[in-house]
Amino acid sequence: MCIAEPFPQAKPPDASPLLTRLYQSRSVFVPEDLGRSLNELPxxxxxxxxxxxxxxxxxxxxxxxxxxxxxxxxxxxxxxxxxxxxxxxxxxxxxxxxxxxxxxxxxxxxxxxxxxxxxxxxxxxxxxxxxxxxxxxxxxxxxxxxxxxxxxxxxxxxxxxxxxxxxxxxxxxxxxxxxxxxxxxxxxxxxxxxxxxxxxxxxxxxxxxxxxxxxxxxxxxxxxxxxxxxxxxxxxxxxxxxxxxxxxxxxxxxxxxxxxxxxxxxxxxxxxxxxxxxxxxxxxxxxxxxxxxxxxxxxxxxxxxxxxxxxxxxxxxxLDQMNRERKTIEAQMQAEAWEMLQIAIPQQSDPRTGSAAIVFDPAWHQGVIGILASRIKDRLHRPVIAFAQGEDGLLKGSARSISGVHVRDVLCAVSARHPGLIVRFGGHAMAAGLTIEESRLAAFTAAFEAEVADLLEGVDLEHTVVTDGELPAADFHLDTARCLRDAGPWGQGFPEPLFDGEFEVLGMRIVGEKHLRLRLQVPGAARQVEGIAFFVADPPEWLGCRRLRAAFRLDVNEFRGVSSLQLGIEYMEPVS
CATH class of the missing domain: 3.90.1640.30 (inorganic pyrophosphatase (n-terminal core))
Structure with a gap:
């Protein structure tokens, strides 16, 4: 049944060998699962x-x-x-x-x-x-x-x-x-x-x-x-x-x-x-x-x-002005949160602690704690809850989680084991909101960490970069980048293709004060390609290395009407 008139050009792209491999790794094995027409909606x-x-x-x-x-x-x-x-x-x-x-x-x-x-x-x-x-x-x-x-x-x-x-x-x-x-x-x-x-x-x-x-x-x-x-x-x-x-x-x-x-x-x-x-x-x-x-x-x-x-x-x-203001507030809150965590972590002695991170500052902005929790989660690869001051002795919290920890279910379990500890909560597997009494923050922290620790027992919490493997030299091409861009949409649960490979570094420089632009030799080919790593705030000592291993996306860089191939670098490390 068609629920709305479809937009034209809804046919999925032809599946090349590269696309076939990428789709299959995302559990898509039949063309019907790639349908793009509104007629194919339930x-x-x-x-x-x-x-x-x-x-x-x-x-x-x-x-x-x-x-x-x-x-x-x-x-x-x-x-x-x-x-x-x-x-x-x-x-x-x-x-x-x-x-x-x-x-x-x-x-x-x-x-x-x-x-x-x-x-x-x-x-x-x-x-x-x-x-x-x-x-x-x-x-x-x-x-x-x-x-x-x-x-x-x-x-x-x-x-x-x-x-x-x-x-x-x-x-x-x-x-x-x-x-x-x-x-x-x-x-x-x-x-x-x-x-x-x-x-x-x-x-x-x-x-x-x-x-x-x-x-x-x-x-x-x-x-x-x-x-x-x-x-x-x-x-x-x-x-x-x-x-x-x-x-x-x-x-x-x-x-x-x-x-x-x-x-x-x-x-x-x-x-x-x-x-x-x-x-x-x-x-x-x-x-x-x-x-x-x-x-x-x-x-x-x-x-x-x-x-x-x-x-x-x-x-x-x-809205753009507000977003710039939000970034300023967030940067200050991040700096304060990292200082808290660096102080708190060495004092942990219970082997069950460290399964989650919970941070609170009475001066934090209630509207920014969600994105703060997300930033900390990405770096620590742990479930995170950031709290801000509410009214009448209450704290408002925003939780972000990782694969394998359904954070709303965790909150539900905490609430069942400790009635009254959480005033109210709701959300999804990966994100949730909650309200607790400020006087019960320590008790809630212990209960939440214990619940998460049980779920993560035996799980390696080191952040692992999962890629789609190496990209053949012939596919380092603008047409391939365009094909991948149009083969989506990519996103949560259907991740954008991420490849890995070793490159000879021909040059690098900081641009925009915090981004790293690299000129790399394509492995197995006599050609060069530009790469960009965003938000390299604290460049590591090895940044002057001559070879590196990188996890990267194949991007189409559009600048002033000119298209070029660019590697969007998600992770990199030196090759000895």
């Missing part, structure tokens, strides 16, 4: 609760009810909100608004406090609340909204707890008994599917008659792609199709003004590179997230909802 009807959800939304549209979107304050929440707003309006809803909780005053999700704020802000509360990328754990908030006479419709992708909120309808691919095959949908993917199911229902009930025509929901896929990649959900087959289709729209210049403006801001003073999933995750996502981290995600949502480039550019400039 139908919305497979999602549990879809009938109830679309029935409620149809009734709201036909009855001209007021609908308010309640969004999360990250990039997935922002794109989910923009998709819901644009999609519901296109389908005929006349009164659609949104609210996103301020993380510093309202906390996460649909809370009773947010319901009170909604009711105080309007003489007439909305008839229907639709949560996006949140709601599955918001029992009290759902109850408060329903007590005020509002319908509550929950769309979410986070893992549910032992019980579900008493909402009027819930769509979440991770509900017990849900048969939808794409369990890795981000929040933005869930609301896109809900809109697709709603369009089918409205079409069947005769809503689209006369001058009213069914909208092309594929126009929302640029937003779906951005939110999916930025939320770092696994790029399974369903998500790869959604992201590929969204990237095709962006590359064709058919993205919404907000995304176009963010690309312009990011590409300033550089040649316009072909957008990839990496562009969404590492370039656009951080700028969008900066609003939610430092101020109010309403600014980011406004950028994505802007319908003209002038307004979109102004908002994108503000």
């Amino acid at each position: 139908p919305p009807s497979l999602l549990k609760g879809m009938d109830a959800m679309t029935a409620e939304l149809e009734a709201a549209i036909r009855g001209q009810k007021s609908i308010m979107i309640v969004a999360d304050f990250d990039a997935d929440g922002a794109t989910s909100c923009a998709v819901a707003m644009r999609g519901l309006r296109a389908l005929g809803a006349e009164q659609v608004s949104f609210i996103v909780p301020n993380r510093f005053t309202c906390g996460y999700g649909l809370t009773p406090e947010l319901v009170e704020l909604i009711c105080r802000g309007s003489a007439t509360p909305p008839d229907v609340l639709v949560t996006v990328d949140t709601g599955i754990a918001c029992h009290a908030g759902v109850a408060a909204a329903k007590a005020r006479g509002m319908k509550v419709l929950v769309t979410d992708h986070h893992l549910p707890g032992e019980s579900l909120p008493a909402a009027d309808a819930i769509v979440n691919p991770n509900l017990p008994g849900d048969e939808f095959p794409g369990k890795a949908l981000a929040g933005v993917g869930v609301i896109f599917y809900v809109l697709s199911g709603l369009r089918s229902r409205l079409r069947e009930s005769g809503w689209f008659e006369g001058a009213r025509q069914p909208p092309n929901l594929a126009e929302l896929l640029d937003l779906v792609a951005l939110g999916t990649v930025a939320d770092v959900v696994p790029l399974d087959r369903v998500n790869r199709i959604l992201v590929h289709q969204g990237l095709q729209r962006i590359r064709a210049g058919r993205a919404c003004p907000g995304i176009q403006a963010l690309l312009e801001v990011a590409d300033r003073n550089r040649g316009a590179a072909v957008p990839t999933a990496g562009t969404l995750g590492f370039t656009l996502g951080p700028r969008l997230n900066a609003a939610g981290r430092l101020d109010d995600m309403s600014l980011g949502i406004a950028c994505l909802l802007a319908d003209d480039m002038v307004a979109a550019r102004e908002l994108a400039e503000l």
